[in-house]
Amino acid sequence: MTAASLVARCAHGLESALSAEILHRGLGVITHLGHREIHFRSRGPGAVAPRTADDVFLLAGRRPDPGTARRDVASLARLAVEADLDTLTELRRGHGGPAGVAGIEVSASFLGGRNFNRYDVEDAVGSVLARRLGVGYHSRRTGEAPPPGHTGWRVTLDGVWATLMLRIGERPLHRRCYKRRTVPGTLHPPLAAAMARMAGIRPGHTVLDPCCGAGTLLAEAGEQAPRAVLYGFDLALSAVRAARENTAGLGVVVGRADAGRLPLADGSVDRVLSNPPWGxxxxxxxxxxxxxxxxxxxxxxVLAPDGTAVVLLPGLDELPLGLRHGLVPVHVQGVRVSGAQTFLVRLTAPTRRRRTRA
Known part of the structure; x- marks a missing residue:
């Protein structure tokens, strides 16, 4: 099997985290970094599922972006006409995807103003793909979810290129199997995964989320560092119940406690991961x-000397409070969450100096 050209999609602001994970895990050779996506060539068959990605696709075809006019949407059907469907089907199966195709569904997005909508793009491409494969096409115009077994395709228009992609998995990567329950403010799993990677958790580390919500950060930390000791606390009983269900089997200790008075000893935590309730x-x-x-x-x-905290903040006006309590910001990056600008901040606790005798 030849090496596949893959595209990993992510939240805006996580492009560097996603590319670092692809390289660190040896998933492939990066060929292009773009807006919310990383293009790379796989090293061979096998599952490709970076945890910081929203989804991973096979690159099915590219053409020049047709522009903004509605009359030009029909030209996007060429993407579906020119796609090598037999090779794509083989590559998808070789990278852990399903073999069969029960139907077609397409999701489209574009940058800039257009005189057409996403459904026009989806229908122009999806109807041709369905006809070529001899299966049904589910239009998203109805607002209804596609039937089970429908294969996901994606079309993006970035002002330069129109790109067609085939999803490898049966469902998007960001839909984690462990996420059985949610609560208001629950964190997007790929963002939680990026925060866990940024923290640099090692075996034996004690990891804390003092406002754990549904436990997404703890679940991602447990997946990445199964030999870490994980604690989560929340004052809301609904959050504690959700976190316990979502982290079942990961060895996470979840309890009810006030984040302003934690039941932990001074300096007992190596890593803190948190999305505090300021948003x-x-x-x-x-x-x-x-x-x-x-x-x-x-x-x-609770943070040990040389300990690290990775927190998600709605703005940087909170950082002076961290500085006032002796925490040092060492990395800040913007990321968009549900369309809003937020900030990932990594802070460290300084090493305590030993007293020397005169």
């Missing part, structure tokens, strides 16, 4: 409702 979707409870600075004080108290 609006979740209201701060308990001690944090009266004094948000308590969150930073507790984080600093």
């Amino acid at each position: 609006g979707q979740v209201t701060a409870l308990g001690l944090l409702a009266a004094s948000p600075s308590r969150w930073w004080a507790e984080l600093r108290r």
